[in-house]
Amino acid sequence: MCQQSRNTVFTGGFSNPPVAAAQAFRAAMNAMARPGKVQEITGAAPPEGISVAAGSLLLTLCDPETGVYLAPDVDSEALRGWLAFHTGAPIVSAEQAGFALGCWQELQPLSRFRIGTAEYPDRSATLIVEMRSLNVPNAGLNGPGIKSTASMQLPEIAAFQANAALYPLGLDFFFSSGSQIAALPRSTQVTVGA
């Protein structure tokens, strides 16, 4: 490993982890509790190609107890090294992952990920989907956390309708772009058009 990439591995963590992680978690919690609503999340400086938002989420939620799956588009020596140094999270296959990172196409097929069991629906994967933007709504949302209706930008609609149909099983999603995140839990009903 050359000096350059070694530096990127060791830098880019939270500057004051307890305080920064608390701040980042608040953004993640607000996102998950209010589907579709965009939140600012910062603090991490992940290797190139990974958004600040996705990096901050990984630092906030991952540790040696959580397997992380990296889709082919984001899987790199630099990211593996960065994650290992800052979180200690093992890199695992999609079938075993607690968290997964990648763009929408590269995360397919979704059927590989754990959706929980009838008795333990919490044992399901959380997918962090890297997006170009979060601000061009194409889907209407309904469900817990939403007062009347909400809208958000999704990479497609059908997959999320199918996921919601599995409720209370299913996957939960964060969408990241730049320093922004939005979330879509399995409890949200998705319709075409904002």
Place this chain on the structure above:
Amino acid sequence: MSDYNFAYLDEQTKRMIRRAILKGLAVPGYQVPFASREMPMPYGWGTGGVQVSAAALTLDDTLKVIDQGADDTTNAVSIRQFFEKTAGVATTEETKKASVIQTRHRIPEAELTEEQILVYQVPIPEPLRFLEPRETETRKMHALQEYGLMHVKLYEDISQHGAIATAYAYPVKVEGRYVMDPSPIPKFDNPKMEMAAIQLFGAGREQRIYAVPPYTRVVSLDFEDYPFEATKAEHPCDLCGAEDSYLDEVILDDAGCRMFVCSDTDYCRTRREAGHLGRMGEQAA
């Protein structure tokens, strides 16, 4: 600030709790198991709520802690001091100024906003526990949505007492799926659970976390011919005159004298400061 890590818990514990909170929010009303830690207070004193608060607090938060609605009881005071010391966060007794409210057995009277988080201390998170002691069975019952037993219990209340006698920890159904214990809040508070704030529930001894996102449907179980009723003492508050708040009965002497006062001390004080007076308001003020 002291030599404690921010908000007492170590970072890995907070991450574990945070992951449980997120799954709890994704499946409202479902009890997520978590590895509850020993806290520097006994079980039954809100160790679950304290752990959830510790994982949710940020440095910018203002914390309010209530015990049965009161800010000045032992439990509330000690938890407030705990976080002043270990997290260095601001604290308040005013519901409006708080961003995180940890509560034991009440929901504040003032309507909560989208900027607030309500953390409940929960003793027994499993609503079916007194009907079925085995965890393996109750888990199966939740998985199969087999809640008939709960309705039988409410029916037996009616057949014995002529009405549903459950007055607190009144079971609710969340978003049409999971039956949930709302913690031992009076059933007067049940309708308030459809609120703008995020509600998080922590049970330390029982090692469960669950959550209700804002505006989630929370329906108290009942029957068509015996609909749910949010009851309270038929009385105005003797200090502030409020007719819409939940009341505590206070015995004043051994000659049968009693008074009813708001259980929410902040609500009562705010009203008295605004000039509202109850039957015994003056002598108390």
